[in-house]
Amino acid sequence: MDDYRRIADRLADDITAGRLKPGERLPPQRQFARRRGIAGSTAGRVYGELVRRGLVVGEVGRGTFVRAAPAGPAGRALTEQATRAPVNMELNYPSAPGQSELLAPVLEPLLRPDVLAEALLPAAATGTAAAREAVAALLATPGWRPDRAQVLFTGNARQAIAATLASLVRPGGRVGVESLTYPLVKEIAARLGSTLVPLAVDEDGPLPQAITAAHRTAPLSALYLQPTLHNPTSLTMSWDRRREIALTVADLNLPVVEDRIWSFLHPHAPDPLAAHAPALTHVVDSLSKRVAPGLTVGFVVVPPGRRHAVAAAIRSGGWSAGRFALEAAVRLVGSGVVQLLVEAKRADAAERQRLVAQELDGFVVRAHPQLYYAWWELPAPWRADTFTAAAAALGIAVTPGPAFAVDPNRTPDAVRLGLASAAPRDLERALRTLAGVVRKRP
Template sequence: MRDYLRIADRIAADIASGRLSPGQRLPPQRAFARRHGIAASTAERVYGELVRRGLVVGEVGRGTFVRAHRDAAGDGRSLVEPAGTPVPVDLQLNYPSVPGQSALLAPALAPLLRPDVLTEALRPAAATGTGAAREAAAGLLGVPDPARVLFTGNARQAIAAALASLVRPGGRVGVDELTYPLVKEIAGRLGVTLVPVAMDGGGMRPDALVAVHRAAALSALYLQPTLHNPTSVTMGEGRRRDLAEVVEGLGLPVVEDRIWSFLYDDGPAPFARYAPGLTHLVDGLSKRVAPGLTVGFLVVPEDRVDAVAAAIRSGGWSAGRFALEAAVRWTADGTVARLVAAKRADAARRQRLVARALAGVGALRTDPRAYYAWWELPSPWRADTFAAAAARRGIAVTPGPAFAVDPHRTPDAVRLGLASAGEEELARALGTLAALAGSAAA
């Protein structure tokens, strides 16, 4: 038996016997590797195997925790999951799917499976994609110049490519004081330092950005101006203009993340509209369509096309030709538009469930259009202890510190991802979380 499977079996036995209890945090992978005398890569495979078996859950930026599983008696104490028992509710992952989604997607894929078409669709794609893909993306995103559209495998790769093209290792990137956790991972891999910029109810504060830049110059700025993740804040037009005036004055390049903006019908114009010569706009299909066959979009200033395309190539972040061809067809036949409409309605229903379940329990910050909610917990709860207590009840949530850029300023809040669980399952989970938050102890 491979070493990683043998070690995974031992950890699984410890979980089954109760030596590792629900909600208990496993050591960081490097510490685990040292303790067991194995390579870091083997430790990573052990943890991956435990996740695959449903025995642990990874919380982005915080660690890996033992999951709770119901026992046959239904009292929730046993960690041995009998056949047919539901898996824990995951409110960390956030991939929206609506009924009939696969049936909508399938017709456009059928022509791609013809041998003559498939041969072409399986060829490598350049960062500039194809003419049809540029036209389709420009129409979808409302971009007047298709020549400024580049393509990656997904939106996360688009963020990485934009930052890699703008910031050298050791550079500083301004971000909201609460930001998308994967941007923290991307920055770590690029050798870039993220610098928190204070927010208020309208989003990033222009005066705070000026102060941060004056203290030590920034190389770029990463923004989520529409349906900010995790708080759901959307910058108004006035704040966008004020912030654009600041970045123009500083000559500061901007990476604008609009991955969730499709949920906002008739929303504010992209930040790129206010600072077009500096803004690199990121979007994609993973949330609009599906995570398994997706494309990332990068709309860049005209004089930045070659530099960003080179970053995409060197990072190995190019989109697959098959995915590009599918995206063109899904856009042209109206599939993307129909899915967007269905997901807007779905998100609104789920937000109503949140409002009913969590009313008066802590402080809820969200938007009726969003697929997530930022929940500031009632005292005396701390984010980590609440996340662990929720895990013991079979519910995975993301603790607030995962989004905090400053490790010394971590909020006692959790983000609830509303998209992945079924509606009935979500309603039950929200009720359980409300009762948990209302109790004084874990």
């Protein structure tokens, strides 16, 4: 066994046995190397191994600390219930008041035997003509309307992301992403054998020069970006930044996967990147947030010449949408119910954001007034893992910032608050409780 792994095993034993306690800071790497009589590079590998095992977390400018909460798989956060906490602010599936009453009469005709027989047939990745037309209309913005012939379907948005990346990135390939990204993309990249490359960002999103620099260091196979209502920070890129990035990827001939899952909540967002770089941008969206996770379909709008490659990836991954779900989507979009739900969820999200502003007044919170999550930058000396553990002890589950960090050695002292799943009264009480926790020292 390599020396660094033996040392990491001993430290891991110390952590498990409680000799190194949660929240305890490890010595700086140079000091650790001197004490152990090892090279600085070996000390770096020891700390890196502990980070990989989820036992410690590195924080820029502060050091390396023993985790106060156990780490789960990177992609599990935000995708499945990881806790039985009474107030779950990890999962984030919005449901509008009266949603079921709106859905039932539209879906009822699907249960007629003649209609049901057709709806139970298998569906190709290309879906049906009616489904392609409905989705093209649903996704259209003032300056962009997708070509219905370029619309493909998957079971959900996560499958759409996976299939699109699988069609673009070979094992060993590199994908440029915002330095904080959707946790499931980290898991998808690991399964594809690709490497995520964090891109420097400012208050307007990824820096075009950072994309160019990363590509010149070693060629990128694709970018995965969330230009509208970025998860977790809620950032929305300006029109100018989108145009700059479009010019950059055109110059590099670099494909883009544009995630627009939450964009429906922003009624005045700029047109998607696809409006600026249609030959390179793959737009991913779904019905899971607009309607419900149990009644969803994923969409991919692909550039010209990419339909067959992405469709092949969908088929090989077993990610095709069900025909029943496609038929339901056509009816829900055509009847206007989806738009009614969008308007209702914007209003619901606005009320929940009002509670955030009320209960977390005085703290640094990034949010959009009609969005179902908020990014809370914790004040010192709180760290993300210690706060997450403290919240869990009170029956409140939140998502720690490191779940979104691409570089495990550069993790933010912040948490993402999912606002959609708790009842409003429970959400208000939970926010008030969390504010009280932060006002005390850890």
